[in-house]
Amino acid sequence: MSFFCLLWVPLFFLLRRSLVGGGNSSGSVWALILGSLTAILQFLLGYIVSPGGFGFSRWLFGFVDIVSLPVIIPLLACLVMLIFRSLSGDVDFVNFTLLWLIPVAALRALGWSSGNDPILLIIVPLLWTALAIGISFFINLIINNFRWYIITMSIFFIITLPVAAAGTYWAFFSQKAIFGIGLLLLTNIPLGLSLFFDIRGK
Numbered sequence: 001m002s003f004f005c006l007l008w009v010p011l012f013f014l015l016r017r018s019l020v021g022g023g024n025s026s027g028s029v030w031a032l033i034l035g036s037l038t039a040i041l042q043f044l045l046g047y048i049v050s051p052g053g054f055g056f057s058r059w060l061f062g063f064v065d066i067v068s069l070p071v072i073i074p075l076l077a078c079l080v081m082l083i084f085r086s087l088s089g090d091v092d093f094v095n096f097t098l099l100w101l102i103p104v105a106a107l108r109a110l111g112w113s114s115g116n117d118p119i120l121l122i123i124v125p126l127l128w129t130a131l132a133i134g135i136s137f138f139i140n141l142i143i144n145n146f147r148w149y150i151i152t153m154s155i156f157f158i159i160t161l162p163v164a165a166a167g168t169y170w171a172f173f174s175q176k177a178i179f180g181i182g183l184l185l186l187t188n189i190p191l192g193l194s195l196f197f198d199i200r201g202k
Contacts, residue, residue, distance in 0.1 A: 001121035005109035008125040013098040016133075020198035027078070027096045034077060035100035039107045042070075054174045062169035067124055068162035071131040074100035075139070093136035094194075101128055119172045123180075127165045127187060134161050134190030161187060 051061035063069060078096040105125060112120045138154035138161075164187050171180035 001116060001118055002109050002113040005112065005121040005125050006106055009098055009101045009105045009128060012129050013095065013102070016094065016098075016195070016198075019195070027081075027091055028099055030081065031074065031078075031096045031099035032103065035074065036103040038073065038100070039103040042104070043107045043111065054170075058173060059166050059170040062173070063162065063166035066120070067127045067165045067169050068131065070101065070104055071097060071128055071135070072162060075132075075135055079139070093139055094133050097132040097136065098129070101132065119169065123172055123184065124169065126184065127168060130184075130188045130191045131161055131165050133194045134187065137190050137194035157190065161190065 047061070047065040049057065049061040049064045051058050074097045075093060077100070078091065078093055082091050105128070108124075109121065135158055138158050141154045142151050164183050168180055168183040168187060171177075171183055
C-alpha cells in the first residue's frame, strides 16, 4: 500500500500526459520545486489540525491536513503565477498540480507507511487526483466560457468537491463504507468528464 501512495500520482501524471499531452517546462520546474519545499515543510511541522474522534474535527483534519488543502495550495499557486505572468506558454493546471503532489505523496507515503492504513495509502491518493483534475476542469470552464451560469455552476463545484473529498476520508475513517464509496465515486465524476473531453478534443 505504501508503494501505491508513492507511485499513484506520478503514474497517473504519465498516463494522462500520454493520453492528452499538455505540459509546460517552466511550470513543471516550479511545480516540482515548490511541491518539494511544501512537502518538507509539512513533514517538519506536522499536522495543523488535531483530530478528535469521528466528528467535525476529524472532517476538518481531513480537509486541512490530509485531502483537500494539499491540492488546493498548488492550484492557487498556479493561478497566482498565471495572473502575474510568472509562467510562460500554455499552462496546464492539472499537470502543475500533479507534479507538485509527487514529492508530497512521497513524503506522505514515508510517514504513513508505519500505520499501513489503506484509507491514507490508497483512498487519499485517489482523492488527490480526483481533486486535481476535477477542480482544474471547472477552473478551465470559467476561463474558456465566461458566462454567468457556467461561472456559478463551476464555483459551486469548486467549493463542493474539496468538501466532498474530506467527507470521503471522514466516512471511511468512521467505518461508513457505503457512504464513503458513494462520495468517492461522486468526487471522481469530474475527473472522468475531464479525461473524456480532453481525449475527445485531442
